[in-house]
Amino acid sequence: MSSPRTVLVIGGGAAGNAATILLRRAGVTVDLIEAKDDWNATAGSGITLQGNALRVLRELGVWEQMERSGYGFDSVGITAPDGTVLHVAEDLRTGGDELPATVGMQRPHLQRVLIDAVRASGATVRLGVRATFFEQSADNDGVTVRFTDGSESHYDLVIAADGLGSTTRAAIGIQDKPEPTGMAIWRVAAPRPSGVTRTDLAYGGSAFIAGYCPTSESTLYAYVVEAKRDRATIPVDSYADEMRRLASTYGGHWPEITAHITDPGQVNYTWFDRMLVEGSWHRGRVVLVGDAAHCCPPTLAQGAALSLEDALVLTEMLTSTEVWDDALFQAYYERRIARVRPVVEASVQIGQWQLDGVRDADVPGLMGRTMTMLRELP
């Protein structure tokens, strides 16, 4: 009997964790390395998981845990800055009719569920470890990797799931880097006012967007999107004041939420980035998944969803053939780029219309077309 294939997964975020769980299920030997010592040192805000993300999470066997700890809903509200509800739209169930359109979750809960599934899968996990060196043999039979803990191993394949600042991407000679789109977001977790049962978005007012998403019976995360500023000019200890200043101009549920924006340590400030690696997502036996290959502003809340889909598609392809070669990895790229490109472009476009002050842009039309495409299986 031939020995099982060996894969190194670099990065224990959504994409790396999903790839690990699915490969282990197929009997592949997986080592996962994660740079952080604390694997769940995730910023305390929330995440909006659309149906196509939930479909992958169900495939991973963790849907029941998601359903228990998150908050599912099927519509989105558009409000005026004063909180007046202008329109409520049914959201498309992109993961199929049996899953809600959206589940809001606290990020640490999502990560905890995935970590538990990785641990249960039997993968070897090393925390606080990075790869420092990759050597690929000329006959393409695998990759020798050296690690910061001084060890060295040989793998049939390396999956780079090390996020948008991926050093693996750079190490294999892919030059793409994330670029700021011009927008930035303030995010905070807060108690859920009882009337908040879906995402509401206010366009305009003192910022481009003010929104919130319930993440459990008792919590939500709230966000305000504005033009990016020089981070060096915003002291970290002023984060709560900065976000509260913007948020306090909004009505409806906002005054109740704003009252909880008091601790600068709980407020996260991030620029929006975009990146799309074109041509191929591999070099030899090192292949990119998730934000390492593409990222987009969260105007459609699709970054993690696409990253989970990458992991599903790649592992499906890897486990349905004996031959891991250029043609297979190119086919993975072709299959993913056809779906990822329109999402990245639409996500960037929606933000650009706001930056340009375009008032009559067909945002609902673009969102509708993109989400309809995402209902198809990846």
Ligand SMILES: Cc1cc2nc3c(=O)[nH]c(=O)nc-3n(C[C@H](O)[C@H](O)[C@H](O)COP(=O)(O)OP(=O)(O)OC[C@H]3O[C@@H](n4cnc5c(N)ncnc54)[C@H](O)[C@@H]3O)c2cc1C
């Ligand atoms: C403001 C904002 C809001 C967002 N909101 C949403 C949303 O609502 N819905 C949604 O679907 N998506 C959202 N996203 C996108 C989503 O967060 C990402 O697309 C997703 O986290 C990508 O997953 P990943 O596993 O590819 O990368 P990451 O989650 O970045 O994970 C990469 C992991 O690799 C580790 N790592 C890095 N370098 C190394 C190394 N050299 N060696 C070992 N480990 C390494 C990191 O520590 C990290 O744990 C949002 C993004 C932003 C910026």
